[in-house]
Amino acid sequence: MSPIQLQGLSAVAEDFDAFALDQYGVLHNGTELYPAVLDCLAALREAGKRVFILSNSGKRKEPNTARLAGLGIAPDLYEDFVTSGEVTRAFLNGQPDALRGGGDKSGPLRCLPLGGKAERALLEGLNVELVESVAEADFMLLASFGDSPPSLETFLGILTEAGNKGLTLVCANPDVTGITAEGLHPAPGALAASYEEAGGSVIYVGKPHPLVYRSILEAVSPMPARRVLAVGDSLAHDIVGAAGAGLSSALILQGIHRDDLGSPATTPDFKSRLAALTRRYGAQPDFLLHGLTW
Numbered sequence: 011m012s013p014i015q016l017q018g019l020s021a022v023a024e025d026f027d028a029f030a031l032d033q034y035g036v037l038h039n040g041t042e043l044y045p046a047v048l049d050c051l052a053a054l055r056e057a058g059k060r061v062f063i064l065s066n067s068g069k070r071k072e073p074n075t076a077r078l079a080g081l082g083i084a085p086d087l088y089e090d091f092v093t094s095g096e097v098t099r100a101f102l103n104g105q106p107d108a109l110r111g112g113g114d115k116s117g118p119l120r121c122l123p124l125g126g127k128a129e130r131a132l133l134e135g136l137n138v139e140l141v142e143s144v145a146e147a148d149f150m151l152l153a154s155f156g157d158s159p160p161s162l163e164t165f166l167g168i169l170t171e172a173g174n175k176g177l178t179l180v181c182a183n184p185d186v187t188g189i190t191a192e193g194l195h196p197a198p199g200a201l202a203a204s205y206e207e208a209g210g211s212v213i214y215v216g217k218p219h220p221l222v223y224r225s226i227l228e229a230v231s232p233m234p235a236r237r238v239l240a241v242g243d244s245l246a247h248d249i250v251g252a253a254g255a256g257l258s259s260a261l262i263l264q265g266i267h268r269d270d271l272g273s274p275a276t277t278p279d280f281k282s283r284l285a286a287l288t289r290r291y292g293a294q295p296d297f298l299l300h301g302l303t304w
Contacts, residue, residue: 012281013261013295015274018303019050019239026239028060028230030223030257031088033067033074035243035265036302043081044264046303051087053304061088062226064240066216066247068095068153068183068198069128092225094216095153098182099132101215102151108213109149109178122147122177124165125198128154132182144171152198153182162201169205178211184219185247187266217242218251227255241302243267250293260297273300 016022019029034040037047054061067074071091079085102119109119118137122144123129129151133140141147150172172179181202199214206212216222227235235256242248243265252259263271270287274280288294 013284013298015298016260018299019241019260020053020304022239022297023054023057023059026059026237026258027233028062028226028238029054030062030064030226030238030240030252031302032217032240032242032244032248032262033063033065033078036241036262037063037078037083038081043083044301046301048082048087050302050304051083055087060230062229063088063091064217064222064226065091065093066183066185066197066199066222067093068098068125068132068216069093070099070131071096073131090225090229092222094184094222095128095132095182097222097225098151098153098180098215099136101221102133102138102180103136105137109180111148111176111178120146120148122150122168122172124150124152124168124179124201125154126156128156128182144168144175144177147172147177150177150179151182152179152201155198162204165201169201169208169210173205173208173210176211178213179205180213180215182215184214184216185244217244217247218254220251220255223251223255223257239297241299245287245291245293245295249295250291253293258297259293259295260299261295262299262301264301274298 071093074093075091105119118139120139120141122141132153179202181198184199185197186199187197202212236258238257240248240252240257241260243262249259249261271283272280
């Protein structure tokens, strides 16, 4: 069955009790909100819907909440902001032995952060020691490239050495590409995928992997998962992840697939383009939306 084209969420609002909204590509482009987003969020809350922001941001909840507030989305427009960074922090707080390999299991985990401030913020207050070299590390952590992503080649030497040592890379943002006002750019998931393709071990925390959905499903329990509509712009992350967690899904067309798909109204082969992409990723959305509108 083909996805249903919607003009806005009001057409299906009665069928869902909660909404899990992606951030980049759905609410904003990193610099400004998309049109009608504030009105849509207000309408969802007025209709008594539970609204969650579910983001593959490798940063913690607080800076993401502050970013939304700076763009004009007040915290009272949603119930909670779940980030893959926050879920990663909880995972590392459990001191998983799987990250130690064959090393000493008595002391704190030793982490080599590959990014910068985002990784250090995730680890702040945890019993995890920051180190500066592969030789000292039990594992590597990558959460964010910041606003100016470096070339992936920058990390080639470190990853080669880490692969030889058998280090695991914990990736707190599985996104392969990110969306900004200037267009698409590489995201941490691209580096993690490169390491994995070379034989390295990677633990992904974030969509489409199931751990990041747990917070929302536990919060809405005993609500059936199908009564939660996940809205996102990535087939590989938002739509595949929703399907794996049992959620319904809507694909935003103005996001990262806008050049691949075009528009149903102006692209003659839109249906065949969409069919090819859904076959590629192995998941199909229930609904299509140009943007987040009520």
